[in-house]
Amino acid sequence: MKASFGFAFKRTLPVLFGYLFLGSAVGLLFYKAGYSLVWAFLAGVLVYAGSGEMLLVSLLSCSAPLITIAFLTLIINSRHAFYGLSFIDRFKNAKKAYPYMIFSLTDETYSILCSIPEKGDREKDGRIIFFSAFLDHMYWICGTIIGSLAGRLLSFNWAGVEFSMTALFVVIFIEQWKNYKSHLPVYIGLGSSVSCLLAFGASGFILPSLIITVSLLIILKNKIPLENSKLQEAA
Amino acid sequence: MNSSLYPLAAIAVAGACTFATRLVPFAIFGGKREVPETVTRLGKVLPAAIIATLVVYCLKDVSFVSSHHGAPELIAIAVTAALHLWKRSTLLSIGCGTVCYMLLIQHVFI
Numbered sequence: 001m002k003a004s005f006g007f008a009f010k011r012t013l014p015v016l017f018g019y020l021f022l023g024s025a026v027g028l029l030f031y032k033a034g035y036s037l038v039w040a041f042l043a044g045v046l047v048y049a050g051s052g053e054m055l056l057v058s059l060l061s062c063s064a065p066l067i068t069i070a071f072l073t074l075i076i077n078s079r080h081a082f083y084g085l086s087f088i089d090r091f092k093n094a095k096k097a098y099p100y101m102i103f104s105l106t107d108e109t110y111s112i113l114c115s116i117p118e119k120g121d122r123e124k125d126g127r128i129i130f131f132s133a134f135l136d137h138m139y140w141i142c143g144t145i146i147g148s149l150a151g152r153l154l155s156f157n158w159a160g161v162e163f164s165m166t167a168l169f170v171v172i173f174i175e176q177w178k179n180y181k182s183h184l185p186v187y188i189g190l191g192s193s194v195s196c197l198l199a200f201g202a203s204g205f206i207l208p209s210l211i212i213t214v215s216l217l218i219i220l221k222n223k224i225p226l227e228n229s230k231l232q233e234a235a
Numbered sequence: 236m237n238s239s240l241y242p243l244a245a246i247a248v249a250g251a252c253t254f255a256t257r258l259v260p261f262a263i264f265g266g267k268r269e270v271p272e273t274v275t276r277l278g279k280v281l282p283a284a285i286i287a288t289l290v291v292y293c294l295k296d297v298s299f300v301s302s303h304h305g306a307p308e309l310i311a312i313a314v315t316a317a318l319h320l321w322k323r324s325t326l327l328s329i330g331c332g333t334v335c336y337m338l339l340i341q342h343v344f345i
């Protein structure tokens with residue numbers, strides 16, 4: 001138990017720094033919109049989505065109807081609908097925490113879990129993925145509280161610290177690159193996201209890009225060798 | 236609507252909708268039925284493609300045609316990647332890359 005927790009803590013450390021900052025940015029937005037700590041905390045616990053919560057604050061401040069909030073939240077978080085595909089079986093390792101694993105599957109938790117290969121013992125793996133997801137959630141909530149309470153008082157210039165999330169994805173990108181012999185999925189992901197970004201612009205490219213990526217991966221499935229991936233051998 | 240009822244309902248709605256997006260694949264394939272082989276395969280090759288997409292997602296608001304041409308982002312990514320290929324220590328790569336980016340946007344590319 002302790003070993004799994006320690007392992008998860010080490011693996012999620014990069015998210016700690018990123019979430020403390022991003023979370024406090026969201027907490028600060030709540031504060032500025034006139035919503036006290038309680039609301040920022042509740043959103044951190046129950047919504048737990050960076051871009052989703054930023055959207056929520058702006059909708060709250062213009063008293064948007066609930067149906068609008070529902071519709072826009074579904075759209076902005078639609079990319080998450082693809083993440084679970086890699087964890088349909090693996091999340092069962094977490095047993096009772098299965099629903100929580102689904103609830104807490106953010107961009108960052110997704111990439112951390114992808115970077116931890118599933119090893120033989122299902123029970124141990126279940127503990128590790130649960131602790132990783134749970135710790136990320138706690139970092140986020142702490143960040144939200146800090147931002148809501150003291151974000152405006154911090155004298156240090158934190159501008160740019162949000163880059164830690166980009167850096168996290170770059171590092172996991174390199175790890176994935178080294179672990180898989182076939183780089184076709186990476187080319188497909190890069191190609192479709194860059195071309196969709198150029199075609200649809202920053203606010204609407206992610207969904208068409210993921211749909212194209214998934215379609216191409218299904219069409220080309222026989223060209224991507226699974227057996228060769230080193231992760232498979234290790235498992 | 237009551238003043239504290241509205242934000243409460245809004246948070247509940249936003250939370251439920253976020254959960255719904257994450258639930259989709261589990262609701263379709265997560266039951267007792269056997270997961271189709273195509274989906275299993277897809278789940279194994281998807282992470283590499285999605286992580287690549289997330290890197291692009293992080294850079295989506297960077298303007299490569301105006302002001303600094305995305306120089307701070309590109310330099311910081313190069314530092315992160317080079318350090319990671321050299322030392323392969325996740326925290327070192329992310330820490331140095333982030334500090335490098337902060338210095339660049341606060342002091343160099345103002």
